[in-house]
């Protein structure tokens with residue numbers, strides 16, 4: 081397993097007995113997750129079934145995109161684009177198209193600027209929308225298709241537009257009517273749980289990343305969760321954060337000293353925020369990238385109101401090395417760094433922050449991975465999805481619906497005259 085968890089600086093806030101009980105409860109929920117029938121059609125993500133769907137079509141179209149596209153546009157919002165974006169933006173890519181994101185804003189400035197950037201380039205798009213009712217991806221598809229019609233005939237459009245939606249949706253009908261490749265958004269998988277379905281797999285493949293390794297990470301985490309009931313990483317994390325929540329710690333800040341995790345933390349914020357924030361309950365998820373944000377939010381973390389949990393996302397091998405060469409004649413005052421590598425400097429800053437915040441009364445949790453790879457993303461996504469399902473149940477809310485989001489959507493649609 082490439083990921084470990086350190087709960088020592090959080091468990092010190094908890095009694096041994098309550099911890100044992102909470103872990104047993106979380107373990108029971110985790111085991112039940114794999115045993116129960118999926119009556120509500122929300123647990124499609126727990127097995128590998130949805131990750132093998134349309135693999136050949138995904139591979140072939142991804143290869144074509146990598147050969148022919150200058151720009152690949154991922155059109156989607158929330159769970160429909162976050163997982164793929166986090167992997168794509170975190171990992172180095174050798175070649176292939178530039179990846180552009182649309183369908184995630186209503187800003188005319190951003191839409192216009194993005195279209196301008198794409199002028200004269202070979203474009204492919206993947207429109208991802210579960211039921212094809214969401215305003216942002218739906219409206220951007222209209223705009224993009226019309227924009228592409230200026231450059232491509234019907235046949236070329238059919239080749240360059242891929243759509244990912246549920247069977248029976250209007251998006252599938254459009255695919256049939258116009259000859260687009262249709263990829264399935266499995267019904268029993270919510271957007272924020274869709275990392276291992278064609279929703280996440282196709283963009284990751286088109287970006288030229290290793291889908292097999294990503295799925296191997298998922299399989300390893302799944303085996304662990306399935307086989308080690310109360311003692312897997314998701315259960316241990318879920319139990320501790322629930323106990324802390326019961327003590328009044330109602331904000332969790334995920335932090336990383338690797339800016340490349342910026343989009344991952346966004347995915348995590350969505351997963352927990354949309355799954356847990358219900359019925360006036362839930363831990364409020366937030367995220368920061370250190371060391372930059374230590375110069376802003378660091379003050380609050382150290383010294384502000386003590387209702388915060390801090391969850392560190394750490395990497396043993398950052399996969400890069402930048403040494404500080406001595407330069408005695410220059411006298412810039414930074415000679416104490418001579419001969420050090422930024423890998424060590426970053427790590428030292430992280431350790432110092434971990435110690436200081438823990439001393440300042442913040443329960444700290446650490447997830448540590450050996451290195452950043454497709455495999456580690458596969459593991460992380462799966463563990464956090466299980467943790468979220470377990471947490472939701474411990475919290476007494478349904479982690480698979482999002483009625484609050486539907487409410488604002490209804491209000492927005494009414495304002496727009498839908």
Ligand code: PA5
Pocket residue numbers: 157158159160208209210211212213214217270271272273354482
């Ligand atoms: O997790 C969820 O269900 C949501 O965040 C959705 O992914 C998001 O609202 C986009 O929905 P859709 O794919 O229907 O456009």
